[in-house]
Amino acid sequence: MTTSPSRRPLALIAGASLALLAGCGSSSDSGSDGSSASDSASSSTAKITVVASTNVWGDVVEQIGGDHVDVTSIISDPDQDPHSYEADTQNQLTLSKAKVVIENGGGYDDFVDRMLKSGKSSAEVINAVKVSGKTAPKGGELNEHVWYDFPTVAKIADSVAAALGKADPADAATFTKNASAFKAKLTALEAKEAQIKKEHAGEGIGITEPVPLYMTTASGLVNKTPEEFSAAIEEGSDVSPKVLQETLALYSDKQVKALVYNAQTSGPQSVKVENAAKAAGIPAVPVTETLPKGKDYLGWMTSNVDALASALAK
Structure with a gap:
C-alpha cells in the first residue's frame, strides 16, 4: 500500500x-x-x-x-x-x-x-x-x-x-x-536468495498482492501478475473480468512456476487464483504480513525462502 x-x-x-x-x-x-x-x-x-x-x-x-x-x-x-x-x-x-x-x-x-x-x-x-x-x-x-x-x-x-x-x-x-x-x-538469508537466483533466474511467478515482491525479486524471479490485479486485491476492490482472465491464464497456460500468495487476506478473486494454480498443478507458497504464532523473524523468513526454493524445484 x-x-x-x-x-x-x-x-x-x-x-x-x-x-x-x-x-x-x-x-x-x-x-x-x-x-x-x-x-x-x-x-x-x-x-x-x-x-x-x-x-x-x-x-x-x-x-x-x-x-x-x-x-x-x-x-x-x-x-x-x-x-x-x-x-x-x-x-x-x-x-x-x-x-x-x-x-x-x-x-x-x-x-x-x-x-x-x-x-x-x-x-x-x-x-x-x-x-x-x-x-x-x-x-x-x-x-x-x-x-x-x-x-x-x-x-x-x-x-x-x-x-x-x-x-x-x-x-x-x-x-x-x-x-x-x-x-x-x-x-x-540473502545467500539463500542468491542460490535461488542462480538456479531459477528469469522464471515467472504469480502473486495475489505485492507483499513478497522484495523477496522474489532478490531471488531473480519475474512477477507475471498484471499490476491491476494485485493492486485491486490489496485495495480490496474488484478486479475487472478482463484482468481476472489474464491472471487466471497464467496458471492454465503454465506461464509461472509458482504462486506466492498472501494467506492473511482472502476474497473471491484471490481464491479463484489459488484454485487455478491448484488445478494446473502449480505449487503455491503462502506468505503473511505478521509473524505466525511460534515464529521469530529469522525463523519465519527462513521458512519463506525455503518454501519458495522448494516450490520452484518441483
Missing part, C-alpha cells in the same frame, strides 16, 4: 477520547511506595519501553534489545488482515509511554504518527520505509512491505541498536553486538 488515498491504510478511531488520553499519558504514574514512573525508569534494572506497530518489527527489537527492552506490538494477530486493524485509545495510551517507537511507514500504519502527534510524544521514532530509502518507481506505487527486503531489515537493525543505545547508553555496546549477530543471519 502507498500513501495514495485509494489505498487501505490501517484504520484510526479518532475522537475526543484520544486527546484526553494523550493528556493522561503525559502525567506521572505513582507507585504504591510514592515513587514516580520516571524514578523507576532511571534505575539500572529498568527496561526500555518500546512500541512497534506490528510484531514483525517488535521481534526485531527483541532480538537486538534482549532482556533490556519491554516491547509491545500493536498488531500481532496472524489470522487478521492488518489492513482491517482499528487503532483505539488503548493504543494511544501505550504509545504515550514509549521511549522508542518503530513503525513501518509508507502509508501502512499512519495511525502511529497521528497518535504520536496528538499525544505530543517525545519517543525516538524509527520509520522503516524512511530508513530503507525506498521510493515509489516512476509512474508506480511504493511497495511498503519492506520487511521482506533483507538489506532494509539490516539497516533497521542498526537504527534499533542506535535508538536503544541512546535510551540506555550503558548497554549500547550490547545492542551493537546483538545487531551484528542479527545481521549475520540476514546475510545467510
Whole structure:
C-alpha cells in the first residue's frame, strides 16, 4: 500500500477520547511506595519501553534489545488482515509511554504518527520505509512491505541498536553486538536468495498482492501478475473480468512456476487464483504480513525462502 488515498491504510478511531488520553499519558504514574514512573525508569534494572506497530518489527527489537527492552506490538494477530486493524485509545495510551517507537511507514500504519502527534510524544521514532530509502518507481506505487527486503531489515537493525543505545547508553555496546549477530543471519538469508537466483533466474511467478515482491525479486524471479490485479486485491476492490482472465491464464497456460500468495487476506478473486494454480498443478507458497504464532523473524523468513526454493524445484 502507498500513501495514495485509494489505498487501505490501517484504520484510526479518532475522537475526543484520544486527546484526553494523550493528556493522561503525559502525567506521572505513582507507585504504591510514592515513587514516580520516571524514578523507576532511571534505575539500572529498568527496561526500555518500546512500541512497534506490528510484531514483525517488535521481534526485531527483541532480538537486538534482549532482556533490556519491554516491547509491545500493536498488531500481532496472524489470522487478521492488518489492513482491517482499528487503532483505539488503548493504543494511544501505550504509545504515550514509549521511549522508542518503530513503525513501518509508507502509508501502512499512519495511525502511529497521528497518535504520536496528538499525544505530543517525545519517543525516538524509527520509520522503516524512511530508513530503507525506498521510493515509489516512476509512474508506480511504493511497495511498503519492506520487511521482506533483507538489506532494509539490516539497516533497521542498526537504527534499533542506535535508538536503544541512546535510551540506555550503558548497554549500547550490547545492542551493537546483538545487531551484528542479527545481521549475520540476514546475510545467510540473502545467500539463500542468491542460490535461488542462480538456479531459477528469469522464471515467472504469480502473486495475489505485492507483499513478497522484495523477496522474489532478490531471488531473480519475474512477477507475471498484471499490476491491476494485485493492486485491486490489496485495495480490496474488484478486479475487472478482463484482468481476472489474464491472471487466471497464467496458471492454465503454465506461464509461472509458482504462486506466492498472501494467506492473511482472502476474497473471491484471490481464491479463484489459488484454485487455478491448484488445478494446473502449480505449487503455491503462502506468505503473511505478521509473524505466525511460534515464529521469530529469522525463523519465519527462513521458512519463506525455503518454501519458495522448494516450490520452484518441483
